[in-house]
Amino acid sequence: xxxxxxxxxxxxxxxxxxxxxxxxxxxxxxxxxxxxxxxxxxxxxxxxxxxxxxxxxxxxxxxxxxxxxxxxxxxxxxxxxxxxxxxxxxxxxxxxxxxxxxxxxxxxxxxxxxxxxxxxxxxxxxxxxxxxxxxxxxxxxxxxxxxxxxxxxxxxxxxxxxxxxxxxxxxxxxxxxxxxxxxxxxxxxxxxxxxxxxxxxxxxxxxxxxxxxxxxxxxxxxxxxxxxxxxxxxxxxxxxxxxxxxxxxxxxxxxxxxxxxxxxxxxxxxxxxxxxxxxxxxxxxxxxxxxxxxxxxxxxxxxxxxxxxxxxxxxxx
Amino acid sequence: xxxxxxxxxxxxxxxxxxxxxxxxxxxxxxxxxxxxxxxxxxxxxxxxxxxxxxxxxxxxxxxxxxxxxxxxxxxxxxxxxxxxxxxxxxxxxxxxxxxxxxxxxxxxxxxxxxxxxxxxxxxxxxxxxxxxxxxxxxxxxxxxxxxxxxxxxxxxxxxxxxxxxxxxxxxxxxxxxxxxxxxxxxxxxxxxxxxxxxxxxxxxxxxxxxxxxxxxxxxxxxxxxxxxxxxxxxxxxxxxxxxxxxxxxxxxxxxxxxxxxxxxxxxxxxxxxxxxxxxxxxxxxxxxxxxxxxx
Numbered sequence: 253x254x255x256x257x258x259x260x261x262x263x264x265x266x267x268x269x270x271x272x273x274x275x276x277x278x279x280x281x282x283x284x285x286x287x288x289x290x291x292x293x294x295x296x297x298x299x300x301x302x303x304x305x306x307x308x309x310x311x312x313x314x315x316x317x318x319x320x321x322x323x324x325x326x327x328x329x330x331x332x333x334x335x336x337x338x339x340x341x342x343x344x345x346x347x348x349x350x351x352x353x354x355x356x357x358x359x360x361x362x363x364x365x366x367x368x369x370x371x372x373x374x375x376x377x378x379x380x381x382x383x384x385x386x387x388x389x390x391x392x393x394x395x396x397x398x399x400x401x402x403x404x405x406x407x408x409x410x411x412x413x414x415x416x417x418x419x420x421x422x423x424x425x426x427x428x429x430x431x432x433x434x435x436x437x438x439x440x441x442x443x444x445x446x447x448x449x450x451x452x453x454x455x456x457x458x459x460x461x462x463x464x465x466x467x468x469x470x471x472x473x474x475x476x477x478x479x480x481x482x483x484x485x486x487x488x489x490x491x492x493x494x495x496x497x498x499x500x501x502x503x504x505x506x507x508x509x510x511x512x513x514x515x516x517x518x519x520x521x522x523x524x525x526x527x528x529x530x531x532x533x534x535x536x537x538x539x540x541x542x543x544x545x546x547x548x549x550x551x552x553x554x555x556x557x558x559x560x561x562x563x564x565x566x567x568x569x
Numbered sequence: 570x571x572x573x574x575x576x577x578x579x580x581x582x583x584x585x586x587x588x589x590x591x592x593x594x595x596x597x598x599x600x601x602x603x604x605x606x607x608x609x610x611x612x613x614x615x616x617x618x619x620x621x622x623x624x625x626x627x628x629x630x631x632x633x634x635x636x637x638x639x640x641x642x643x644x645x646x647x648x649x650x651x652x653x654x655x656x657x658x659x660x661x662x663x664x665x666x667x668x669x670x671x672x673x674x675x676x677x678x679x680x681x682x683x684x685x686x687x688x689x690x691x692x693x694x695x696x697x698x699x700x701x702x703x704x705x706x707x708x709x710x711x712x713x714x715x716x717x718x719x720x721x722x723x724x725x726x727x728x729x730x731x732x733x734x735x736x737x738x739x740x741x742x743x744x745x746x747x748x749x750x751x752x753x754x755x756x757x758x759x760x761x762x763x764x765x766x767x768x769x770x771x772x773x774x775x776x777x778x779x780x781x782x783x784x785x786x787x788x789x790x791x792x793x794x795x796x797x798x799x800x801x802x803x804x805x806x807x808x809x810x811x812x813x814x815x816x817x818x819x820x821x822x823x824x825x826x827x828x829x830x831x832x833x834x835x836x837x838x839x840x841x842x843x844x845x846x847x848x849x850x851x852x853x854x855x856x857x858x859x860x861x862x863x864x
Contacts, residue, residue, distance in 0.1 A: 270689050273766050277683035280676040281741065282699070289736040290702060292710030292717060299713060306719065358600070366597035374849055375608055376600075381841045381852070383795035385816035389834035390614035392820075393827050399626055401613050401634070430610065438853060462592070491708065494797050498817060501824055524708065524798075531712035532802050539712050550706035557704075 300547040304540040317544035328515045329530075329541055333548065336523035339496075340549075343522065344489045346425045351485045352478065355433045359440035360470070373441070380434035384494030391427045392499065414500040415507050417519045424495050424520060432488070436481045440474065447473040479564040483557055490553045493524040523549050611838075618643055618831035625828045643832035652822050654808055655836060658815040663840075665730050665800075665811055666793035672735045673789040674782055681744035682770050686756060703738040711802070718803060729803040730811065734793055740785050747781035748774070784855030787848055791841055812837050 300317060302310040320327045358376055362369050379387065394401045395413040403411055413419045451469050460468070471478070496505055499520075506519030527549065531542030587594070613634060617625055620636040622643075647655050683689075684696050714733060715724075723729040755777065759769045775782075794813070801814035810818065816833050823829040845852060 267690070270687065274683045274687045274689035274692075277679040277687065277766070277770070278695070280672075281680040281735075284672075284676060284732060285699065285703075285736045285738075287717075288714065288733040289707065289710060292713040293705055293707070295713035295716075296709035296711070300709075306716065358603075361596040361599050364592045364596035366593040366600065368597075369600075372600045372604060373853060374845075375604060377853060378611070378842075378845065379607075381791055381795075381845055383813040383816075383837055384797050385813040385820075386795075386834045386837040387610075389816060389820060389830045390610045393617060393625075393831060394610050394613060396827065401609060430607070442854075487706070490706075491798075498820060501821055527708065527712075528802065532715055539716070542712050543709070546708045546712065550709040553706045553708075 296543050297547060299540055300544040302540045302543075303538075304543070306537075306539065310540070313540070317541050318548075320541070321544060321548065326513060329538075329545070331512055331515050331517070332526040333523075333545060335517050335521060336526040336545070337549070337552065339520055340490060340492060340523040341552075342421075343424070343428075343492050343520075344486055346421065347428050347489050347492075348482070348485045350425070350429045351432055351436060351489070352482060354429055355435075355437035356440055356478075358433065358437045359444055360466070362437075362441060363444050373437075376437060377434035379431050382431070384431070385498065387427060387431050388494060388498035391423075391430075395423050414503065417506070417509060420499065420506055420519060424499060427495055428489070428492070432485075436485065439477050439481055443474045443477040444470070475564075475567075479561075482564060483560050486556060486560060487553060490549070490556075491524060492522050493528075496520045496522050497525060614831050615835055618828055618835045620828055622826045622828050643826075643828045644836075646826075646829055647819070647832045647836070650822075652807070653815065653819045653833070655812070655815070655819075655833065657808055658810050658812040659836065661727060661809065662794055662811040662813070665727055665734075665796075666790045668727075668731045669734050669793040670786050670789045672731070673737075673740060674786055676735060677740040677744055677785065678775065678778060678782065679770065680741045681748055682774055684741070685745045685748040686753075686769075686774070687766065700738050700742070703736070711799075715802060723803075725804050725806050725809050727809070730796070730800045733799060734796065740789070743785065744778060744781050747778065751777045781855075783848075784851045787844060787851050787855070790844065794840060 299310055301312060301314055303313050303316075304310045321329055321333050324330050362373055366372075393399075395403075397403065397410050397412045397414075400413075402413075403409065411419065413423045447470065451473070452465055455465050455469060500506065503518075505521030505525060508516045509519050510517040523545070527542050527545050530537050530545065531539045616634055616636060619639050619641070621638055621640050624633075624637055647653065684692060718724045718729040721729075751774070755773050756769055759773050764772065796811070797813045797817075800811050801817065804810050804814070807815070807818055816830075816837055819833040820830050
């Protein structure tokens with residue numbers, strides 16, 4: 253660095269200008285980010301500790317909402333928290349493993365570059381580009397009791413997929429996997445492509461078969477994308493909403509499987525559905541309580557992500 | 570002419586070819602078997618949308634994937650009902666999607682440019698702070714967002730859907746990574762010629778970002794078109810809905826005529842499908858543009 257004469261005033265003027273210039277470039281995104289994400293999130297946290305009606309100012313009530321949620325079995329919210337979280341977590345647990353394994357198998361198969369692999373890739377990715385509404389309309393018909401493809405193709409007679417818990421869950425998980433597998437498949441494909449071919453050749457020379465090669469070269473070589481997608485997939489599935497909402501128009505959230513204290517527990521009513529019911533303008537809704545539920549859900553998501561990250565990073569060492 | 574053994578192109582026997590290509594053969598069989606199941610829902614949906622309602626309700630043989638009677642009645646119906654104004658929905662979806670594309674391209678490219686090319690105090694700190702904050706689950710902010718939209722008087726209007734969709738940080742990350750590969754000499758040449766930062770941005774940077782901006786635009790359009798959750802919440806008047814939450818309305822109002830629902834579904838697929846047809850490679854390999862997600 254050349255030695256400059258003391259130019260402090262000019263330099264700070266230039267620095268100010270540089271900072272202002274940068275601000276002008278950053279402003280569009282930062283403004284949108286602040287107004288439509290940051291501030292709502294902060295308000296969300298604050299409102300979880302308040303009583304709040306649409307259009308009226310918030311009333312701070314401390315931990316009341318949380319006391320109800322965690323300790324008051326006479327409140328429907330107590331049960332909604334448990335049922336909603338339970339169903340959402342169940343979805344995550346059922347869906348995410350397949351959301352990793354299926355795309356991985358697809359990516360490995362595509363890596364062999366069989367005949368038509370480009371077409372295969374395009375078609376397997378296609379569902380990921382559809383809206384959940386479109387997906388549900390099509391799949392509802394697939395699972396239709398009287399005339400759906402699934403019952404006909406598998407010779408299942410008039411199996412009603414919407415009324416019995418194991419079947420409805422199977423259906424919802426299948427639909428979800430079909431919808432999201434393409435996304436991870438693309439990520440895994442590019443990861444696979446960057447594993448050096450020499451490793452496989454050396455292994456072949458040493459007599460390792462395909463299976464061993466998979467476990468000892470492929471999987472370790474993909475540990476970053478696998479970790480990354482494991483976490484993002486979990487976060488994604490915690491937001492499950494459209495599938496259970498649209499699966500059965502007559503019985504949103506599924507058939508009633510139990511009654512507790514006069515509140516009815518639906519087979520697949522998920523956390524987000526309870527939160528939205530409560531938070532958005534319905535007469536008698538309680539946005540403060542909805543925020544409290546949302547905060548609990550948000551914290552669960554954060555906790556799970558952090559734990560996952562720790563475990564997967566430890567395994568990768 | 571020597572007697573050197575030149576390896577023949579044809580394998581010595583079918584057995585050898587089979588052995589050499591075993592991987593490809595197994596992969597092909599696996600993919601083919603899975604593909605039939607995989608595309609069936611889309612094929613079934615499209616074909617069934619062309620059946621009359623009566624045909625679609627019966628328990629027919631498998632070969633009746635293909636309609637016995639072909640009809641466009643369902644589409645005619647769906648376009649003409651007052652309860653489910655599909656034309657309006659599609660128009661709204663286009664407006665929202667195109668607006669979001671413009672906003673995203675602008676806001677994310679200017680930010681990426683600032684983070685990557687400009688020097689200012691706290692640059693990396695701001696970048697990672699924003700990135701970190703964006704990881705916070707957005708469910709917490711949804712109820713307040715609704716209230717804020719109420720305050721802006723945007724509820725039931727398109728801006729309430731357009732603006733919240735542009736807050737993502739991932740695109741900035743993507744563009745910034747791509748920008749790392751664009752040589753700084755171009756910037757420097759421009760500034761020697763007297764160009765200020767905004768001119769450098771407009772004349773030099775933007776054009777060189779074209780590949781990654783195409784990817785960003787395509788994903789932004791598709792994401793906006795397909796957005797279901799938030800538009801369902803923010804818009805209650807059926808006339809102002811976009812197509813995808815509108816399909817839920819269609820589902821409820823046409824409970825007995827599934828084929829009409831399917832017609833709506835197909836309409837929801839068409840734009841995305843057309844874009845995909847024309848620009849597949851951007852979807853399939855676009856995320857790799859300079860991204861750092863490698864093994």
